[in-house]
Amino acid sequence: MPAATGEFARLLETHDDAAVVPVADDLCLVQTVDFFTPIVDTPLWFGRLAAANALSDVYAMGARPLTAMNLVAWPSDLDFGLLGEVLRGGMEKVLEAGAELAGGHSIDDKEPKYGLAVTGVARPDEIVYNGGAEPGDRLVLTKRLGIGVLASGLKNGIISEEAMMPAIEEAAVLNAAAAASMALVGVHACTDVSGFGLAGHLGEMLDASGVAAAVHLAALPLHDGVLDLIAREVYAGGLRNNRDYLLPRLHEVGPAGAADMAGGPVAGRFAGPVGEQDPVVLALFDPQTSGGLLLAVAPEKHALLLDALEHAGSGAWTVGEVVAGPTGALVLEG
Numbered sequence: 001m002p003a004a005t006g007e008f009a010r011l012l013e014t015h016d017d018a019a020v021v022p023v024a025d026d027l028c029l030v031q032t033v034d035f036f037t038p039i040v041d042t043p044l045w046f047g048r049l050a051a052a053n054a055l056s057d058v059y060a061m062g063a064r065p066l067t068a069m070n071l072v073a074w075p076s077d078l079d080f081g082l083l084g085e086v087l088r089g090g091m092e093k094v095l096e097a098g099a100e101l102a103g104g105h106s107i108d109d110k111e112p113k114y115g116l117a118v119t120g121v122a123r124p125d126e127i128v129y130n131g132g133a134e135p136g137d138r139l140v141l142t143k144r145l146g147i148g149v150l151a152s153g154l155k156n157g158i159i160s161e162e163a164m165m166p167a168i169e170e171a172a173v174l175n176a177a178a179a180a181s182m183a184l185v186g187v188h189a190c191t192d193v194s195g196f197g198l199a200g201h202l203g204e205m206l207d208a209s210g211v212a213a214a215v216h217l218a219a220l221p222l223h224d225g226v227l228d229l230i231a232r233e234v235y236a237g238g239l240r241n242n243r244d245y246l247l248p249r250l251h252e253v254g255p256a257g258a259a260d261m262a263g264g265p266v267a268g269r270f271a272g273p274v275g276e277q278d279p280v281v282l283a284l285f286d287p288q289t290s291g292g293l294l295l296a297v298a299p300e301k302h303a304l305l306l307d308a309l310e311h312a313g314s315g316a317w318t319v320g321e322v323v324a325g326p327t328g329a330l331v332l333e334g
Contacts, residue, residue, distance in 0.1 A: 015204045016130050017057040017191055018120070028122050032057035034194075035071045035115020039151040039289055040168055041161050043082045047089025047114060048172040053194065053290035054116035055097050059179035060192040060293055062128035063120035065097040070104025073113035086114050097174055128182065130201075131208030133189040133296035137322040139213060140305060142178040142315045143292025145198055145283050146226030147171050149235045158234060159225065167223040170315075171290040178293045181308035185301050193291030197242045198319070199284040201294060203249055203328050209296075212325030217280045217334040221317040226286075230279035235286065240274050242285035247271065249330045270332065281332060296322055 018032035034054040038046045051068070058065050070090060074083050094101045094116070104117075147167045153159040161168070175192065182190060189209060191201045198220075206213055229235065250270040270281065292315060297305045302318070309316035323331065 015208070017060040018063075020061065020127055022124065026123055028063070028124055028127060030058050030061050030063035030120040030122055030127070031118070033071070033115070033117040035113050036289070037111055037113050039147075040154065043085035044089040045168055045172065047086040048093055049168065049290050050114045051090035051093035051116055052172050052174055054118050055093065055099075056175045056192045056194070056290055058118050058120035059175040060128070060190050061120070061122065062126045062179065062183060062190070063122035065094070065099035065118055065120045067100050067102045068094045068116045068118045069102050070106070071113075071115045071117060072104065072106035073109035073111070074106060075110060075112065076108045078112065086112070090114065090116065093172070093174065097176060126183065128187060128190045129208070130189050130191040130205045133205055133209040133211055133322045134298070135211055135322050135324045136299050137188055137296040138299060138302040138318050139202070139215075139320040139322065140295045140297060140302075140309070141193070141198070141221065141292050141317045141319050142175065142295070142309060143170055143173075143193070144221040144223045144315065145193075145288065145291070146223040146286055147289055147291075148239065148287040149226045149229050149283070150223060151289070152236045153225070153229050153234050156234060158229070163225070164223075175293050177312035178309060178314040181305065181312045181314060182293065182295055184308050185297065185305045187295045187297045187301075187305070189296040191294050193288050193294055195238065195287045197239070197285040197287055198294070199246050199249070199330060200242050203246060203330065205294065205296065206322075206328045206330075209322070210327050212323050212327065212329035212331065213320050214323050214331040214333055215284070215320040217332055219317060219319050220280060220283060221315065222280075222283055226283060227279040230282050233275055235282070238287040239282060239285045242287065243274060243282065246285065246330070249328055251329055251331045253331060253333050
């Protein structure tokens with residue numbers, strides 16, 4: 001890639017959720033793109049999930065969606081009526097976001113894929129980056145974890161789409177209300193949780209902020225049935241890949257209650273074979289589709305944020321806190 005300059009250079013270094021393009025002293029464009037293969041059987045819900053997922057990056061940056069364009073890959077021998085349902089689901093979410101659907105592009109492909117290219121707008125002082133978290137900040141998550149595991153269960157015929165519908169419906173909820181609460185209260189950092197799982201996206205936030213974090217395993221919000229499926233080793237390869245990549249970040253609390261973050265090999269119990277791990281720990285690595293926002297908020301604003309999220313109808317779970325320590329380290333407690 002060519003060398004980036006200015007704001008783009010910063011975004012590449014911190015792995016923020018979208019590109020920020022200043023176009024005037026008081027206006028920025030926020031641009032992102034995302035698409036993927038179906039994770040559910042019903043075309044309408046696939047369209048809703050894919051659109052909500054793409055729009056989420058704009059919300060995570062503190063911006064408002066302005067326009068969206070469809071991205072479609074579709075087999076020419078597959079019923080185009082199904083594609084119409086996918087597009088209808090996507091359009092519903094774009095309109096719900098208050099954005100304009102401005103066309104798109106399609107190609108012939110062997111496997112269906114759908115998503116959006118989204119442009120949002122914000123004032124410079126409204127932009128929220130994934131860097132900026134400070135020791136003492138509370139970490140608040142706005143959606144449950146585990147939809148990737150449930151989708152694997154569906155793909156393998158272990159559960160039905162009806163059984164995972166609560167997770168599908170929650171994933172299809174726009175992160176607009178959570179973003180509005182974030183703007184109302186003010187936070188130090190934000191990212192949305194998607195393909196790298198909670199641990200991966202939290203790790204990026206910590207890297208960008210130069211801090212570490214303690215994660216409270218007992219506080220993690222999980223969809224029903226997720227732990228049982230993980231215990232049966234029903235999960236996508238992405239979970240395993242995320243865990244293997246993030247393993248060097250993991251630390252555990254010692255007998256005295258203090259975390260060993262002095263370096264060297266990863267602390268004991270997290271280093272064993274994936275199939276022998278605590279399902280709750282593995283849920284940290286589950287790739288999410290249209291996951292929630294992960295917010296780092298100052299302790300004096302923590303209660304205000306929880307209250308704002310509740311009043312906005314958003315989920316709100318405090319899953320840990322930011323601590324001083326080696327950059328990017330994750331201390332798993334409980």
